[in-house]
Amino acid sequence: MTPDLFRHLVAQAGLAPSVHNVQPARWRLEGETVWLFEDRQVRLSAADPTGHDATMSLGAAFEGMAMAAAQEDLRISFDTMDDEGTGDLRPVARLTFTPGATEDPLVQHVGARQSWRGTFTTATAEDRQTAEVLTDADCIAVTGPHTIRVIAKLLDMASFTFTVRDDFRAELLSWMRLRRGHPDWGRDGLNADAMRLGIFDRIGARVVLGRGFRPLLRCGLAEKLLSEEEKTAGAAAIVVFHRPEGEDPFDSGRAFYRAWLRIEAAGFGAAVLAALADDPTSAETLAAMVELPKGRRIVSAFRIGRRPQHAPFPAARRSLDELMV
Numbered sequence: 001m002t003p004d005l006f007r008h009l010v011a012q013a014g015l016a017p018s019v020h021n022v023q024p025a026r027w028r029l030e031g032e033t034v035w036l037f038e039d040r041q042v043r044l045s046a047a048d049p050t051g052h053d054a055t056m057s058l059g060a061a062f063e064g065m066a067m068a069a070a071q072e073d074l075r076i077s078f079d080t081m082d083d084e085g086t087g088d089l090r091p092v093a094r095l096t097f098t099p100g101a102t103e104d105p106l107v108q109h110v111g112a113r114q115s116w117r118g119t120f121t122t123a124t125a126e127d128r129q130t131a132e133v134l135t136d137a138d139c140i141a142v143t144g145p146h147t148i149r150v151i152a153k154l155l156d157m158a159s160f161t162f163t164v165r166d167d168f169r170a171e172l173l174s175w176m177r178l179r180r181g182h183p184d185w186g187r188d189g190l191n192a193d194a195m196r197l198g199i200f201d202r203i204g205a206r207v208v209l210g211r212g213f214r215p216l217l218r219c220g221l222a223e224k225l226l227s228e229e230e231k232t233a234g235a236a237a238i239v240v241f242h243r244p245e246g247e248d249p250f251d252s253g254r255a256f257y258r259a260w261l262r263i264e265a266a267g268f269g270a271a272v273l274a275a276l277a278d279d280p281t282s283a284e285t286l287a288a289m290v291e292l293p294k295g296r297r298i299v300s301a302f303r304i305g306r307r308p309q310h311a312p313f314p315a316a317r318r319s320l321d322e323l324m325v
């Protein structure tokens with residue numbers, strides 16, 4: 001493993017999705033061994049108190065590295081660590097590389113994948129048919145417009161159970177970059193371009209999620225202003241992502257990234273609807289609606305559809321120097 005190859009692999013792993021774009025993965029090269037750590041400083045105490053989503057994000061970053069390594073004809077063997085450690089860096093996995101790998105066709109979509117939080121073009125019958133093909137061992141694609149509308153309402157209810165919490169909103173706002181001049185606009189978190197917020201929405205988001213929330217809640221406006229029902233209902237499909245009950249979130253994160261790349265490969269943009277899985281009541285309702293197989297757990301969901309023509313926006317990502325420790 002040369003330092004240049006290591007840098008290349010870290011850069012590719014850095015393109016993986018992560019919760020609130022906190023990018024918790026840190027990498028170290030020691031001889032021929034690569035260490036993966038979690039930067040605990042970016043744990044989300046309100047949104048992710050157990051570290052479940054951070055661990056999924058680490059799994060996704062690992063998968064990104066594995067796909068990039070396969071392109072260099074390198075196969076990764078790894079052990080995961082149970083040790084919680086003490087400092088800011090929690091050891092997550094130790095990776096070794098051996099020659100001889102099968103190239104992964106999904107790797108072609110790594111560069112283009114991005115969350116798409118805007119509206120979709122009107123879904124056609126053909127789009128829905130294409131989306132149906134995404135149903136596989138880990139995914140159930142719901143394409144019926146009526147059921148999608150029901151899920152859209154469920155998502156709003158689920159999201160509201162989190163946004164109503166002051167600690168959740170404050171933490172979310174701290175990761176939002178609503179001004180282009182924000183020092184971390186291009187580095188981490190959720191910037192206004194990634195959230196597809198127009199100039200008025202940017203001001204609105206600060207007010208609704210900030211000081212305006214309680215007064216708006218009292219007049220019954222908060223839920224309406226935060227609703228994503230129309231956007232979700234306009235999806236070609238809702239893809240429900242499920243994995244075995246009791247699975248380590250690291251493995252779920254690996255599969256989650258792959259599922260997202262398959263969606264991208266089918267030509268769809270996707271936004272994650274984690275609230276549907278994170279709110280237990282909604283997850284139970286959704287599981288019944290999609291007839292979730294026994295022994296499986298809903299880990300996440302996506303709304304997917306065709307993206308309209310749009311000006312590309314660069315992904316906010318940490319520099320390589322920050323990712324290598």
Ligand SMILES: Cc1cc2nc3c(=O)[nH]c(=O)nc-3n(C[C@H](O)[C@H](O)[C@H](O)COP(=O)(O)O)c2cc1C
Pocket residue numbers: 015016017018019020021053054056057060113114115116117189190194271272273274275315
């Ligand atoms: C575990 C996990 C949970 C996520 N939950 C949400 C979510 O609820 N809503 C959302 O819009 N994006 C969610 N995302 C997507 C991230 O915000 C997104 O990947 C990150 O901002 C990086 O942007 P990118 O996907 O465009 O590369 C989640 C990602 C992960 C890995």
